[in-house]
Amino acid sequence: MKSKFYMVFALVVVCLISAIALSQVFSITQIKIEKQKTEAVLANLNRVLPSAFRFEEVTAVPQALWIGFDQNGKKVGIVFKIAPRGYGGPIETLVGIDTSQKITGIHIASAAEGLKETPGLGLKVRDDWFRNQFIEKTKNDLKLKRDGGAIDAITAATISSRTVTDGIKQGLEMYGKYLKADSIQSQIE
Amino acid sequence: MNNKSSRLSYLTRGIILENPTLILMIGLCPTLATSITAKDGLGMGAAASFVIIGSNLVVSLLRKLIPTSIRIPIFIIIISTFVTIIDYVLQAYQPALYRVLGVFVPLIVVNCIVLGRVEAFAYKHGVFDSFLDGLGKSLGFTLVLGVMGIIREFFGAGTLFGKIATPVWFRQYPMLLMLFPPGAFLLIGIFKALINKFMKQESL
Numbered sequence: 102m103k104s105k106f107y108m109v110f111a112l113v114v115v116c117l118i119s120a121i122a123l124s125q126v127f128s129i130t131q132i133k134i135e136k137q138k139t140e141a142v143l144a145n146l147n148r149v150l151p152s153a154f155r156f157e158e159v160t161a162v163p164q165a166l167w168i169g170f171d172q173n174g175k176k177v178g179i180v181f182k183i184a185p186r187g188y189g190g191p192i193e194t195l196v197g198i199d200t201s202q203k204i205t206g207i208h209i210a211s212a213a214e215g216l217k218e219t220p221g222l223g224l225k226v227r228d229d230w231f232r233n234q235f236i237e238k239t240k241n242d243l244k245l246k247r248d249g250g251a252i253d254a255i256t257a258a259t260i261s262s263r264t265v266t267d268g269i270k271q272g273l274e275m276y277g278k279y280l281k282a283d284s285i286q287s288q289i290e
Numbered sequence: 291m292n293n294k295s296s297r298l299s300y301l302t303r304g305i306i307l308e309n310p311t312l313i314l315m316i317g318l319c320p321t322l323a324t325s326i327t328a329k330d331g332l333g334m335g336a337a338a339s340f341v342i343i344g345s346n347l348v349v350s351l352l353r354k355l356i357p358t359s360i361r362i363p364i365f366i367i368i369i370s371t372f373v374t375i376i377d378y379v380l381q382a383y384q385p386a387l388y389r390v391l392g393v394f395v396p397l398i399v400v401n402c403i404v405l406g407r408v409e410a411f412a413y414k415h416g417v418f419d420s421f422l423d424g425l426g427k428s429l430g431f432t433l434v435l436g437v438m439g440i441i442r443e444f445f446g447a448g449t450l451f452g453k454i455a456t457p458v459w460f461r462q463y464p465m466l467l468m469l470f471p472p473g474a475f476l477l478i479g480i481f482k483a484l485i486n487k488f489m490k491q492e493s494l
Contacts, residue, residue: 108357115352115364119371126375133382141385214389221466 149197149206152177159279166276169197178205181276185268188260189217192226196235196269200280204235207269223261231255231262235269240277243270300419304426311434311478312485316402320394321435322474328451331439333387334394335432337376339424341398342407342431344372346424349412356413365408366399373398403427438477442468 146156146167153169165182178199184191193210209227210216218224225231234252235243243266244250245259254262308314311321320338325331348368349356356364377395380388388395398404407427412420443449446468448461467473 108360111355111357112360112364112367115367119367122371123374126378130378130382134378137382137385220469 145195145208146180146197149195149208150178150180150199151205152199153180156180162276166279168279176200176280179276179279181272183268183272185264185271187218187226187264188223188258189219190215192216192218192261192265192268194265194268196272198273198277198280202239202273202277202280204238204269207232207235207265209265218261219258222255222258225255225258226261226265228255240270240273243267243273297419297422300422301426304423304428304430305433306430308427309430309434309485310403310406310427311431312481314406316406317431318478320397320401321431321438322471322478324391324394325435325438325442325474326390326469327443327447327449328436328439330387330390331435332432333384334391335428335435337380337391337395338398338401338403339428339432340376341369341372341401342404342428343421343424345369345404345408346412346420347417349408350415350417350420353413361413362409365405369404369408370399403431434481438474438481441477442473446473
């Protein structure tokens with residue numbers, strides 16, 4: 102009974118059952134997984150640009166960029182993603198800017214999402230006091246205080262602090278044009 | 291030993307006498323890597339438990355049909371099916387936990403506890419006994435992960451299950467070492483030493 106043929110048969114049957122089971126689980130969970138991912142992105146977008154009611158993604162740029170609209174469809178600002186090189190690796194940062202060129206909030210990906218800064222030092226870029234000091238700032242303020250700007254650096258983590266500050270400034274220069282009132286039409290449609 | 295007490299011992303052995311991590315010294319990698327907080331540790335324990343119990347059940351059900359010469363490939367297919375299921379489920383319903391556990395969820399496939407129990411026990415025993423054995427080993431594994439998670443989170447971050455559990459001065463200068471891999475090694479070394487001290491008289 103347990104011939105070579107039976108071995109092939111047993112293996113095929115086990116694989117088949119496994120494949121059927123997995124495809125069932127996949128089809129049930131996939132919708133939920135996709136929803137979780139878009140919700141997570143949307144929650145972060147709302148955090149950095151709270152005045153926006155809905156977001157539209159701009160695909161024609163090197164890194165991610167969203168344009169935020171209020172309930173009446175009026176443009177209120179943009180959110181862009183930058184990933185400047187920090188002390189341990191890229192620091193993925195979402196930056197929200199309103200139409201008056203002021204920063205409305207920044208969000209930095211957590212260590213679990215791939216941030217490789219040193220705990221206790223560079224990882225403090227995620228602390229509220231560091232992130233919140235960017236709010237209401239415009240392009241010319243975006244320098245560390247020791248470089249003549251308005252941003253307090255984290256003690257013993259100047260590299261990480263400067264990276265985030267410079268990255269936001271560069272992003273602002275690169276994506277600032279999307280803030281102009283009529284730039285969206287040509288970009289999205 | 292009568293039948294009933296030997297059956298019960300399938301369950302209890304896994305918790306202390308044959309504890310996978312502390313006595314058998316298997317499954318150490320996920321134990322060290324994912325016990326950073328109590329919730330992560332217990333989450334990893336639960337995910338691995340699902341796989342251990344599930345594979346034990348299926349293999350013991352099919353044990354008479356699985357040809358001996360190709361049993362290992364078949365075990366691996368069964369185990370990886372369960373791992374993929376728990377991977378999808380965690381992604382869908384526990385995304386925060388999934389982000390923390392990351393690569394260690396798919397790596398349950400190569401966790402020696404799972405293949406070890408299937409090969410050493412479930413392939414030779416009935417469905418109910420295999421279920422008890424899987425449950426016992428799962429409890430032992432989860433217990434160690436949970437306790438390590440609680441200790442590392444308490445001393446390393448000053449919280450318990452994400453809630454603040456210590457005064458401010460404690461949290462300002464926590465034992466960061468506890469959150470790093472060396473802290474996990476030290477802790478498991480201490481556990482092992484304690485086990486050795488108190489179990490010397492027993493037959494090991």
